[in-house]
Amino acid sequence: MATPFEEAYASLNPQQKKVVDTIDGPLMVVAGPGTGKTQVLTIRIANILKRTDTSAPSILALTFTESGAHTMRQRLIQFLGTEAYRVRIETFHAFCDDVIRNYPEYFPIPLNSQPLSDIEKFQIFEHLLQTLPLTNLRTINSPFHYLRTLIKTISDLKREGISVEQYQQLVKEEQEVFDGEKEELKKTARSKREKELAKMTEIGVVFQRYQELLTERRRYDYDDMICFVVEAFQNSAELLTEYQERFLYILVDEYQDTNAAQNKVVDLLASYWGEAANLCVVGDPHQSIYRFQGASLENTLGFLHRYPSAEVITLKQGYRCPQQIYDAAADVIQHNPKLENVLRTDHVPAETLHALSEGLSKPLHSQLPKTQQTVIHVTAMPTEQHEQLFVVEQVQALLDKGVSPQEIAVLYRNNADGVLLQEIFSKHGISVSVENKQDALQSPALQQLFLLLRTVLDLRSGTEGPELAELLFAPWWKFERVVTMKLLRAAGKMNASVYELVRRGFSEVIKLSETTDLTQLDFGLYEDFFERLVEWGGDEPNQPFCYWLEGVTQESGFLDWAAAQPERLLLLEQVNSLLQFVRQLDSNGMKLNLDSFLEIIQTMMEHQLAVPVDLSVVKEEGVTFSTTHKAKGQEWDYVFLIQCNDGKWGNARGGRSLPLPSGVLHFDLQAPENLLDDDRRLFYVALTRAKKQICISYPETVLSGQNTKQVLGSLFLEEVPAEYKESKEFQVDEPKMVSFLKKITPPEPLVDWSTREKEWLRQITAEMPLSVSALNTYLHSPEEFLKKYLLKVPERPDARLAYGTAMHAALEHVYRGWLDTQVVPNERDVLVHFKKILEQQSLPQAEFELRLERGYEVLRQYLQRPIAETKPIFLEKFFGYGTSTTMLGDIRLTGRIDRVDWIDTTLKTVRVVDYKTGRGKTLNEIEGKVGTADYSARELALPEPIRGVLKRQALFYKLLLQLDRTFAGKVTNGVFEFVEPDRDGKFVTRELPLLDEDVELLKTLISDVMTEIRELKFLTSNS
Known part of the structure; x- marks a missing residue:
């Protein structure tokens, strides 16, 4: 009776057997989707143990993921039994962590150091951004804007094996190059380069202090595990020899996704044997989708540079997909540059390069029965809701035919793309199984x-x-x-x-x-x-x-x-x-x-x-929802790839937001052409997850903020030859669409307001005054209005609001001095007053110091303005209180205006002035013509003259002055002074006319809103 190993070996095709039987020397296996890669690797390990006197612990198999290591060991147990537990099958990080723990004396970290957790890493970077003297990597209102990018940048450096000292030297060299050519650059280019170099320098400061803090706190991060082992192997022949003698055979899975530092670990382990090392790497350059983890296309040819005698074996037979999918995937991926066109090939033997090129350029041969049916379906939808209905109906039809939900998958680009559809599936009674864990x-x-x-x-x-x-x-x-x-x-x-x-x-x-x-x-x-x-x-x-x-x-x-x-x-x-x-x-x-x-x-x-x-x-067996990244290595009968739009799948906007010196990364991972190639490989992976059929869909319009915009299908869909796909439009009648929308529309929160509660709220709203802040809050969120203005729920202090309060007080002090004495207060007096008010705001010490420093800087610049040319009438003037009566019918309006200035004392025309401590806005933003992504549906539906939040504020102030009988002037203009200078150090001031007809529109709005408030309509609708 045949053993499990003999049965498995007999089932292999010729190329697979060649991989298993090629035991000695360097070997590269090109294994496309569904070629039985994992099975071949495990049988090869078993074959080494059966045909040589090598012991199980002398074999090291390095994988990319924990799940990959688990799967490989499970299969190996079938062939070797308990002996399989002795084979070293580990991820790169687990292997390196084990080296560090077993030989701590070789590493530049304190004894008993522990791996750094994610939360500790983010806390350290928050601390660095708060405490280091940074001006280019920190903004006052968003000090952690670069935090994630900074973490990613330093991780990239480590994964490319670049130390703090090496990085700082590269920046120094970059600065020297710039110094030599800056006189030849145009002003704009020179300024841009100076800012980039300033950021590069500060990255080095953060990188250095980060490593120091790790040592002080007895921690090392995820990437340090690899870098430390590389450094230890390079500096200690004794340690390296210990591991070289321990492992006689090395195998690396998913080789296309390894990074420079991981490759260095492998090469050092194999270096004892030179070009004849027993090193087998398995991968598929077409499926290199973890470029964001530092992997580069150099892996494939880099291996052949280092091991020119390596044999290249391509697994040509596929057991997963129909031939149409393999052919289509091959045609799409050929739009990426060929490896030999972008990398050096001069050290690679011609026959080896030919074998590699042939293996990468031809489609796999499907071993599945041929089918005449089209298995790639591409459907364009009018809207996102049409796409959702389409996927629900198609999946339900499959389930009705008896297809197991476990044989169906919905794939997407990003986690957020699948959230709403998961909820819709649940509302239609379709169970889902989500690959990403819940938080x-x-x-x-x-x-x-x-x-x-x-x-x-x-x-x-x-x-x-x-x-x-x-x-x-x-x-x-x-x-x-x-x-x-x-x-x-x-x-x-x-x-x-x-x-x-x-x-x-x-x-x-x-x-x-x-x-x-x-x-x-x-x-x-x-x-x-x-x-x-x-x-x-x-x-x-x-x-x-x-x-x-x-x-x-x-x-x-x-x-x-x-x-x-x-x-x-x-x-x-x-x-x-x-x-x-x-x-x-x-x-x-x-x-x-x-x-x-x-x-x-x-x-x-x-x-x-x-x-x-x-x-x-609590997990149910259901339709799988997964990002395409997490779907790699898996397969389903039926795959639905959703939201396959241009800009999401190819031609993505944006790129690296922090610059690095030239040559730091072997490839510029964020260059547009490389991002496109990466996305195409990910699309290749998505196509080849399907065993029977793949349905690709995309909406032709999407919601962008509160507006809709037209979008195209992905470029990659056009790269799929017409003979392999069926393109069609989704037709649905209006009643069905209406029924679907009703089912998926979230219901209003069910709050059962009692008669007593309503009566009490009516008593409050009957006599409540209305400020412009209350009006704007109501229009944006009635729920927030209820909490803030009726229930008076206290708000937690906000650093930006505290800074604004102190800045307003300082500006009042400036203009009060000028109004009362015709002398502008001196700089020291103003700064002392600002500090006094800021101290009253109970800010954390680090936040206080940051805001104090910024406030001093802003006020020093502000005091250079022609303050003595202003003609203020009122400063911080309250309306609707005391002797000021501002009634609009039976509605009491209230407010406080920062400043009211004369325009013309003869004509008695004035302007209302409001200070803003945030970013300067354009007139179009002030008037609500652009920048409305955060507006509510109610705000967007307002007449254009009163749609803008800031313009509505200025009109409200004009109305207050009109209603106050003690004031005889005429408001004609509104001014917003943005007291934070722009990037060029200039203060932005926007002035706009305030028309009487616009005030009339505002009056109508106020009356309508107050009626709604008094009738408690905000309790039952979004108004």
Whole structure:
């Protein structure tokens, strides 16, 4: 009876057998999609052990992913049994980490150093961007704008094997080249190059300090694992010899995706044997899709340069796809440059190069039965909604025919592309299986738990943010909503926290909250609630944080509430994942407490770092949803590739936002032509996932902000020859489309407002004044209006708002001095006043210093302006309060205007002036003609003269002055002074006429909005 190995060997085709039997010497295997690569590799390992006296631990197989290593070992167990466990099958990083742990004395890191976690990396880079003297990599209002790009850039450097010292030398050389040619450059080109060099220099500063901090904190990052081992092997013959003698045979899977540093590890291990090394690499240059991880096209020919005697074997028979797909994929990929046209080939023997070129230029021969049916379908859709309906109907039709959902996949370019369609599938009763893991931090339930933790910390530190108000409405507390709303409003009117209000006692609260329906029993619930929050805050420092957190989830009732929900398995698994994450941080020596934990959560949410949830407990068998990157190595009978548009699949906009010196990367990974080649390889991978049929679709119009724009199908679709594809349009009748849209449209949040709650809100809105901020908030988000202006939920201090407050105060000080004394205050006096106001804003020290420095810089420049030429009448003038009566019918309008200046004292014409501390805007932006991506549907529907948020503000100020009978002037213009200078150091001022007819439109809008508010329409619609 044949053994499993003999049966597997007998099933191989001639090329596969040749790979298995070619045991000695260097070997390159070109293995396209569905050629049985993994099976051949594992049989080859088994054959080495059977035909030689090599022991299992003397074979090293390096893979690109953990899943690849797992699959290879599983198959090897079938042939070798327990002996398979002794073969070294590892990822590059696992191998290098093992070297570091076993031989720490060879590495430039402190003993007991640990790998750096993602959250630690992001925290370190936040710290670097906040504390290093950077001017080109940090902006005041978005100090972390370059954070992700900076992390990626330094990772690229490490993956190309470039140290801090080497990088800084490259920048120095780049500077010397520029110094020698800058006089010949035009002004614009010279300025651009100077800024690029400034950024390169600062990258070096960050890179150096980052490595120093890793050493200080006993950490090394993911890329250091490879770089450290390369350096140790190069510097220590003893260590290198130890590993060279240990491994007699080396195999590398997915070779096309390895980077320069990984290749160096392999070459050093094989260097003892020179050009005759027993080194086998397997890959397919057409499927090199991890270029963003530092892999380069040089891998393939680079291997043949180093091992000119290597044999090249191409696996020519494919067992996955119909011939049409293999032919189409080959035609598409031939539009990429041939390797020998972009890389040196002079050291590669002609016959080897010919074998490689032939293997890469010809399509695979499908071993599946021939079919006359077209298996590649391309469908253009009028809209994204048509595409969604098409995919739902096609998948449902397959399921109705008895096709297993596990044999169907929906693939897309980016994770975000599949989210909405997953929800639509669920609404149609189609189960889905998502390849990417769920993030516990995105769970609404856990976000409410974080509100609880933030509130505990706030109360302990004597502050209160908006989290407390939201927490009072959490479903696991049993508070009556109308009572909670009254308490919040009463606290807001007193400018106190709800906590302070409750501490005053029952009788005082009854008087202040203007309510008679709060019982002593109900009030006791609030007292108990706050006592428990304070108690938790006091207990936390005295317990291990993880133990304390587990206790809070139980004692708060959160776990009991979660266990009673329909989706309880998922909710409890999310909680478990969070607690497991906390335990892991503890085990890494991070010494968590409540403050540091919440900082970690905030950092992770800001930078989209995930706490992965194990969905195996709740996972259903369903249609696979996956990015094409994650689909590599997998196959399905039926594949749907969605949103295959130009700009998403090929011709992507953008590129590297941080420059690097010439020659740092062997290929400019972000050059447009290379990005196009990368995308084409990814499209090749998508095509070759299908065993029976692939349906490719794209919408002809997409939503861009609040507008729709026409888009084309991908260039790659045109590269698929007509004989291999069937192109058609999707036809659907209107009733079916209407029914589909109704089904997928999210329902309005179901909030059951009681009669008592509505009556109370009517009392509030009947006499409430209206400011332009309240008006604009209502138009943008009625829900936000309810929280901010009716419930008066406190807002957490914002650094930009704090800076704006201090800057406004400083400018008032400047113009007040000029108005009162006809003398502009001196620079020192203004800066002292600015600092005094900024100190009152309770900013974190690092943020305070950053804003203080920026404010000083701005004010020094501002004071150079011709301030003495202005003719101010009012400064920081309040309207609608005291003696100022500004009534529009029965609506009291209120506001505060930064400055009102005379234009002509004879004609009594004036302009209203408003200071803005953000980026300068164009008149079109001010008027809402462009830059409306963040506008709500209600705002976009407004008449053009009052559509722009800023223009509406200026018109509102004109209306205030018109309604104030104490003022006799005529407002003709509005001015916005942007007090942050632009890139050229100039201050932007925009002035626009304020027409009476536009004010009339605003009056109508105000009346309509106030009617809606008083009728509580915002409770039942988005208005």
